[in-house]
Amino acid sequence: MRIARLCCVLLLSGLACAAQAKMVHKPVAWTQDGTTFHSVLVYDDAVAAKRPGLVMVPNWYGVNDLALKKAEGIAGKDYVILVTDMYGEKVRPTSDEQAMAAVKPLYGDRALMRKRVNTALDQLKAQAKDAPIDLGKLAAIGFCFGGSAVLDLARSGADIAAVVSFHGGLQTDDPSLAAQIKARVLVMNGADDKGTMPDADKFMDEMRGSKADWQFVVLGNAVHCFTETDQHKQGCAYDERAAQRSYRLMRDWLHGAFSGTP
Numbered sequence: 161m162r163i164a165r166l167c168c169v170l171l172l173s174g175l176a177c178a179a180q181a182k183m184v185h186k187p188v189a190w191t192q193d194g195t196t197f198h199s200v201l202v203y204d205d206a207v208a209a210k211r212p213g214l215v216m217v218p219n220w221y222g223v224n225d226l227a228l229k230k231a232e233g234i235a236g237k238d239y240v241i242l243v244t245d246m247y248g249e250k251v252r253p254t255s256d257e258q259a260m261a262a263v264k265p266l267y268g269d270r271a272l273m274r275k276r277v278n279t280a281l282d283q284l285k286a287q288a289k290d291a292p293i294d295l296g297k298l299a300a301i302g303f304c305f306g307g308s309a310v311l312d313l314a315r316s317g318a319d320i321a322a323v324v325s326f327h328g329g330l331q332t333d334d335p336s337l338a339a340q341i342k343a344r345v346l347v348m349n350g351a352d353d354k355g356t357m358p359d360a361d362k363f364m365d366e367m368r369g370s371k372a373d374w375q376f377v378v379l380g381n382a383v384h385c386f387t388e389t390d391q392h393k394q395g396c397a398y399d400e401r402a403a404q405r406s407y408r409l410m411r412d413w414l415h416g417a418f419s420g421t422p
Contacts (some may be wrong), residue, residue, distance in 0.1 A: 182206050183232050188242060188287065192279050195248040199223060199280065201287055202231040203240040212297035212321075212418055213284050214241045215313070217277065217306030219388060220259035222247055226390055234301070234407070240293045244280040246273070246309060263305050270333040274316045277309045281318055297321060297418040299343070301410065302328055303387055307347070314343045314372070322346065322417035324410045326387050330356055330363035338370035345374040346413040348406045350382030354395060377409060 186201040200223060203211075216234070218227035223245050231241045246266065253259035266273040281300070288295050299322040302310035307328010314323045315332060317340035324346045332338075345367065349356050360376070367374045382402035385391040389398050416422060 183235070184291075185228060186287075186291070188283055189249075190279065190283055192276065197245040197247075197276075197279075198249040199245045199283065200228060200231075200243045201240065201284075201291060202228060202235050202243055203291060204235060204237050205292075207237045208292065210292045210294040211237075212239050212299060212414065213288070213291075213293040213295070214239050214298075215244055215277070215280050215284050215300040215310070216241045217244045217246060217280075217300070217302040217309040219304035219306060219385070220263045221253050222251070222259075222262065224252065226388075230303075230387070230389075234410075238411075240284075240287070240291050242280060242284040242287070244277070244306075244309075246276055246280075246305075259305075266305075267308070267329075270312060273309055274312045277313045278316055278318060281313065281320065299323065299414055299417065302326070304328060304385065311345070311347070314341045314345055316340065317342060322414055324348070324413060326406055326410075327353060327356065327382075327384050330359040332366060335362075335366040335369065338366045338372065341370050341372040341374075343372070344413065344417045345372050346377070346409065347375070348377045348379060348409060350384060350386050350399070350402065351378045351380050352382060353384040355384050375413070377406075379405065 182205050184203050184205045188199045188201050223243050227243055231243045235241045247262050251262050253262050298320045300310040300313050301324045303326045307325030310323045315337040320343045322344040379402045382399045383395050385396040386399040386402040391398050
């Protein structure tokens with residue numbers, strides 16, 4: 161009887177462990193124009209069902225532990241996320257000065273930025289052979305510099321359901337590209353973000369010139385970096401209330417885009 165009970169306990173323990181979430185971090189590498197990029201695919205392999213795939217472009221620090229932790233929190237059991245390297249494997253900024261140097265060539269050459277983020281989308285699609293990605297439900301999300309990158313993905317005419325930008329840059333090198341947008345565009349910036357909000361009117365004019373389904377949300381009392389848990393500087397600071405509100409808006413926006421509902 162004791163052996164039977166022990167076996168039952170072990171079986172139940174095994175089932176409980178099997179049911180626990182296990183977040184996969186799968187390296188994904190590719191070479192473009194002589195530069196090798198190292199990204200990471202993040203998803204919960206405790207769920208077998210296919211789910212939407214997201215290209216995620218982090219802030220200007222790129223692919224690091226904080227970006228992967230953020231991806232885990234967003235992915236849950238709902239998404240497969242490619243945390244995207246936009247710089248190349250040899251560039252991993254650890255200071256604001258290094259990050260500024262890393263983004264400067266991409267802000268200076270928006271065609272290059274669009275090319276790299278489109279390659280990341282292609283790489284996400286390629287992972288569907290091994291990861292539970294629903295190729296009929298693809299989108300992109302980005303933070304700070306990453307917000308600029310995913311907006312450029314939309315401007316390039318990428319065939320995806322949605323893009324979501326968190327405290328991202330709003331400028332473009334060519335406003336006419338907005339006519340190519342196919343994705344639903346959700347942009348969320350802090351009302352007191354002195355780095356991005358001066359461009360808000362131009363951005364909205366750009367969107368008005370497109371046929372896109374777009375929404376620009378201004379989060380009161382928030383500054384730049386409001387989703388970045390490690391940032392607490394003046395003008396660039398985490399704001400839990402703004403972060404949680406923006407994540408809820410993101411999920412509603414993606415759900416509507418994937419389901420074809422308002």
